[in-house]
Amino acid sequence: MSRRRSRALAALAALGAAWLLTGCGQEQPVHAAVRGAAPAVPVSAEVLEQGRKVWNYRCYFCHGYSGDAKTLATSYLDPKPRDFTQVSGDTLTYERMMSALKDGRPGTAMKSFVGIISPQDMHAVTEFVRHEFMRNKAVNTQYHTAENGWPNHERNAVAFPFARGDIAIDTPWDKLDETQQKGKRLFMTACITCHDHGRVETPGTVWESRAVSYPRDAYCTSCHQDVPRSAPQGAAHPQRPATHTFSEPDGSVPVRKPHAGDPVAQTFLVHDKAPAMKNPSAKELRGEHLFQKNCAFCHAADGTSKSWIGSFLEPHPRDLTSSDEMKGMTRERLARSISQGLPGTSMPAWNGVMPKEDIDALVAYIAKAFHPVPN
Incomplete structure (x- = not known):
């Protein structure tokens, strides 16, 4: 990481x-x-x-x-x-x-x-x-309950040792008995979505993914699927018992890709696209790469902050396209905000993460793609 x-x-x-x-x-x-x-x-x-x-x-x-x-x-x-x-x-x-x-x-x-x-x-x-x-060292509310949409979660008990880290996820298959192999398959096809990689003996290369600004599969990201009303399978979703399932009885989870009709996709997809730039400089292209990798999660790919995360942060991230919110902004002030962060907000200081030339590239990109920023 x-x-x-x-x-x-x-x-x-x-x-x-x-x-x-x-x-x-x-x-x-x-x-x-x-x-x-x-x-x-x-x-x-x-x-x-x-x-x-x-x-x-x-x-x-x-x-x-x-x-x-x-x-x-x-x-x-x-x-x-x-x-x-x-x-x-x-x-x-x-x-x-x-x-x-x-x-x-x-x-x-x-x-x-x-x-x-x-x-x-x-x-x-x-x-x-x-x-x-x-x-009291008490066990509080458990997440995997029927109320939270996980009826009969104990049926997945074979995967629990991998979720708890009792068994390393990279244990060779020939070192696992039949029950443990079944548990590993279930963990790898379903549980890993939220439990990350569990425990591993050899971490290897950390996988990296592009920040997404909204749940790709409506509110049921990656774990669940819609099925035809005439063919319900698996464990029924408590709010949508006729159409929505969690996983097949064997633990496999066919993931449904989002489509244009998803209510969340309709709301946030438009803000997950970076604007096109005309004749960008090498510096501005470098800033685009940095922004979309690090900043778009909160500020949205289009700089409006009208992303899934941006809508919930308090105070909201700055809308970099807004004339009102960018009023009086200078490149020096913008660079200082990125470098030192903004106290009382979720904007962290990046001076310990990015060198000055990367922060300058970000400023150049914001001024090019979202709103003119004078020197």
């Missing part, structure tokens, strides 16, 4: 479950515990359940449903998200945790949640983490 790709992904994962952000909490009067002092009374079951809801909605993407940071985001981020099951309440105090929620943690993907969740929710999720993961 290149540092460049890692930092780009960190900008997204900084929001935890920011793919689903919908609004801000309103400030309300709160007691001393919410303002930062440790609570003096036992926490109620209602507060803990509210904290669970916040955690399952905002925090699991990086820290995991059970607080152990065994997530795909963890494999990308440096430093990695905190594993709350490995720390004690004496070491990681209530005050420090509240401070992290309010102020973020500089140098990490943990950003401030002020304006995203209320002080009450910060208090609730802090107490939930301390009670559930740090003190």
Whole structure:
């Protein structure tokens, strides 16, 4: 994994479950515990359940449903998200945790949640983490439930050792028994989509893919398929029982490619295409390569920020094509924003990832492809 790709992904994962952000909490009067002092009374079951809801909605993407940071985001981020099951309440105090929620943690993907969740929710999720993961080492909500669209997930148990990392995914086939071979096939054809590569003995070359700005297969990216109403197969989707399936009984997953009728594709496809440039210079072409590889994930390939991710980030990434949002912009100011980042946003500093000539190439490309930027 290149540092460049890692930092780009960190900008997204900084929001935890920011793919689903919908609004801000309103400030309300709160007691001393919410303002930062440790609570003096036992926490109620209602507060803990509210904290669970916040955690399952905002925090699991990086820290995991059970607080152990065994997530795909963890494999990308440096430093990695905190594993709350490995720390004690004496070491990681209530005050420090509240401070992290309010102020973020500089140098990490943990950003401030002020304006995203209320002080009450910060208090609730802090107490939930301390009670559930740090003190009781409890297993929280499981993702693969019938409510989440995974009925009878235990039928896939042969693949679990590969998902958990008990068996390395690159174990030679002749070293696996018949059941393990079946589990590996299931993992490789279905589970690997979300579980990344599991555990491997020899990592080899890290695979790289172009950033996509929206789910390619509507909301069911890569894992599921639509089938004719007359021929339902596999396990039915709870919201679309007559037409939608997850996988065949043997674990194979025929992936349906998106088509022009997909509602998500209709909305975001237009913004996933880079604009054509007339007579670009070598510098501008270099900037195009850098932008589409690193910046399009948030700013969209066409620079409008009207991408799947851009629509959920708060504040929204700058629309580089907008005269209003680019008003007063100079090449020096744009280069400084790219180099140093923008505090209070998901725009990271790229000066430790890109050399100055690459940042200059990005500025040249933005000025050429999206909006004129004077010197």
